[in-house]
Amino acid sequence: GAGVSQSPSNKVTEKGKDVELRCDPISGHTALYWYRQSLGQGLEFLIYFQGNSAPDKSGLPSDRFSAERTGGSVSTLTIQRTQQEDSAVYLCASSNNPYNEQFFGPGTRLTVL
Amino acid sequence: AQTVTQSQPEMSVQEAETVTLSCTYDTSESDYYLFWYKQPPSRQMILVIRQEAYKQQNATENRFSVNFQKAAKSFSLKISDSQLGDAAMYFCASQGAQKLVFGQGTRLTINP
Numbered sequence: 210g211a212g213v214s215q216s217p218s219n220k221v222t223e224k225g226k227d228v229e230l231r232c233d234p235i236s237g238h239t240a241l242y243w244y245r246q247s248l249g250q251g252l253e254f255l256i257y258f259q260g261n262s263a264p265d266k267s268g269l270p271s272d273r274f275s276a277e278r279t280g281g282s283v284s285t286l287t288i289q290r291t292q293q294e295d296s297a298v299y300l301c302a303s304s305n306n307p308y309n310e311q312f313f314g315p316g317t318r319l320t321v322l
Numbered sequence: 323a324q325t326v327t328q329s330q331p332e333m334s335v336q337e338a339e340t341v342t343l344s345c346t347y348d349t350s351e352s353d354y355y356l357f358w359y360k361q362p363p364s365r366q367m368i369l370v371i372r373q374e375a376y377k378q379q380n381a382t383e384n385r386f387s388v389n390f391q392k393a394a395k396s397f398s399l400k401i402s403d404s405q406l407g408d409a410a411m412y413f414c415a416s417q418g419a420q421k422l423v424f425g426q427g428t429r430l431t432i433n434p
Contacts, residue, residue, distance in 0.1 A: 240420070242420075242421065242422070244422070251424060251425075251426045251427065252413065252422075252424035252427075254421040254422065254423070257420050257421055265420065265421060268421070298365060300365075300367065302367075302422075307420040308355065308417070308420070310357075310369055310372060311417075311422060312369075313359075313366065313367035313368075314366075315364065315365055315366050316365045316366075318365075
């Protein structure tokens with residue numbers, strides 16, 4: 210079956226603009242995760258969904274970041290009023306069980322000018 | 323809280339030789355899992371090997387094996403018969419309460 214997909218692959222935006230990043234998990238996977246990979250901070254957890262609810266959003270760096278998941282499937286990560294420090298690769302992962310292997314998508318590289 | 327430390331930012335090895343990547347971790351979870359992920363230039367994170375902390379036996383996957391020392395909180399990865407395709411960033415990670423916590427990564431270079 211298809212793996213985790215993310216779109217867009219690359220996104221360049223201007224400081225102050227809003228961006229939406231999309232993640233399509235593996236069909237049937239109930240758990241979905243967002244991570245951020247940047248040069249200075251390494252790989253950081255952002256948020257975890259179980260179904261459509263987010264029991265752990267402790268990694269969201271500010272209130273400019275939000276995420277939702279609909280139908281227990283697709284998830285969207287929204288960054289409002291982007292800043293240059295938001296430039297990073299945003300990785301999405303899914304799992305059929307919160308304690309099992311997470312399968313990663315190819316990521317979205319966000320560049321804020 | 324969980325922390326993962328990889329003390330080797332870069333490693334290199336001759337093709338066909340063996341290399342060991344180091345990882346130490348700290349966790350307050352009683353039940354947890356440890357992973358090694360590989361990230362080639364394509365950015366795709368690929369699971370290399372997984373270890374359940376309650377298992378004493380070290381996990382192996384073909385040329386990849388781990389040395390899991392629970393008391394020392396150490397989880398090293400051994401790659402035998404290194405191949406050019408093994409060149410990548412390698413991340414050690416722990417998983418307790420669902421989320422993965424990653425180390426800073428080790429960039430592995432394979433010399434032909």
